Amino acid sequence: MKLILNCKEASYLSSIRDMHSLSIGEKLQLWIHLKVCPPCRRFANHMQVINRFLQRGSQSFSKLAPFQLSQESRGRITRLLKEIEQKKS
Amino acid sequence: MQSEQWMEKYGDYLYSLALFKTGSKELAEDLLQNTLVSALENLENFKAESSVKTWLVRILNNKIIDHYRHESVRRKAQEELQQQVNHSDDHFFEPTKVSPYHWKEERYPGEWEVASDQELEQSEFYSVLEQCLGKVPQKWRLVFTKKYLSEQESENICKEMEISPSNYWVIMHRVKLALRSCLELNWIKL
Missing domain, CATH: 1.10.10.10 (Winged helix-like DNA-binding domain superfamily/Winged helix DNA-binding domain)
Known part of the structure; x- marks a missing residue:
């Protein structure tokens, strides 16, 4: 196992570690790299921030429903569905 | 009516989900509409053990996959190029x-x-x-x-x-x- 990762490899480990647990070897490699590389250290911190937001995932998304359907489209779809329902019954 | 309730309760959520996944407002509206139409047509297949919301989300996700399976052929060439350039x-x-x-x-x-x-x-x-x-x-x-x-x-x-x-x-x-x-x-x- 090589001890010294390059920045591409180190950033890869930083970004997947919230989804995929790293092996002891990978943890060690990343730790060593972060010790000596300021930009990757920042990158790793940013990934923590981003992953925290992403991990709140589906529950918060479902509560927020961040985008609203326009009134016009809402009306159009509602009318269409009503028609179908009336035909069915 | 059933469909009015769905629109009221889940319309924006399903729309947000579709928009987030596809990145296109028009496509997201179409997907929402197709999802609810399909839901109405298949109401008898709805099983009370899952929630209405879960059921609708599942239909929506299938619609999205169908869309890309279809689109993917057309888009493939362009996509590969884009991947090489951007990434x-x-x-x-x-x-x-x-x-x-x-x-x-x-x-x-x-x-x-x-x-x-x-x-x-x-x-x-x-x-x-x-x-x-x-x-x-x-x-x-x-x-x-x-x-x-x-x-x-x-x-x-x-x-x-x-x-x-x-x-x-x-x-x-x-x-x-x-x-x-x-x-x-x-x-x-x-």
Whole structure:
């Protein structure tokens, strides 16, 4: 196992570690790299921030429903569905 | 009426989900409409053990997959090109004396200290995230949102999207690399 990762490899480990647990070897490699590389250290911190937001995932998304359907489209779809329902019954 | 209740309760949520996954308002509206039409037509298949919401989301997800299966043929050539252009590693890294892949100076991750003591709103995060996802290829966007919005298992996503696990991890990483720089420009520095 090589001890010294390059920045591409180190950033890869930083970004997947919230989804995929790293092996002891990978943890060690990343730790060593972060010790000596300021930009990757920042990158790793940013990934923590981003992953925290992403991990709140589906529950918060479902509560927020961040985008609203326009009134016009809402009306159009509602009318269409009503028609179908009336035909069915 | 059944459909009015659905629109009222789940309309915006289903629309948001579709918009987030596809990045197109028109497509998201079509998908929502097709989902509810299908739901009405298949009402007798609805089983009371799952919630209406879960059932509707499942129909929507199937509609999205169908759409891409169909679209994918047409889009494939263009997509491959886009992937090569946007996501070659030399966008972020370059060889130096000490390492074959070192951060390019202009790509150095910036200082986020200002942002970390601000209360950042989840809803604000989503709206910037949606913008930023506009810059990654469609298929990647779908893989990414399946993981983080639908919370599907990685293994499942690979099967559905027909990609190998190693491609899957690389896609996730590439999306995050792109996201990080985009967020830095559009959100952190607001």
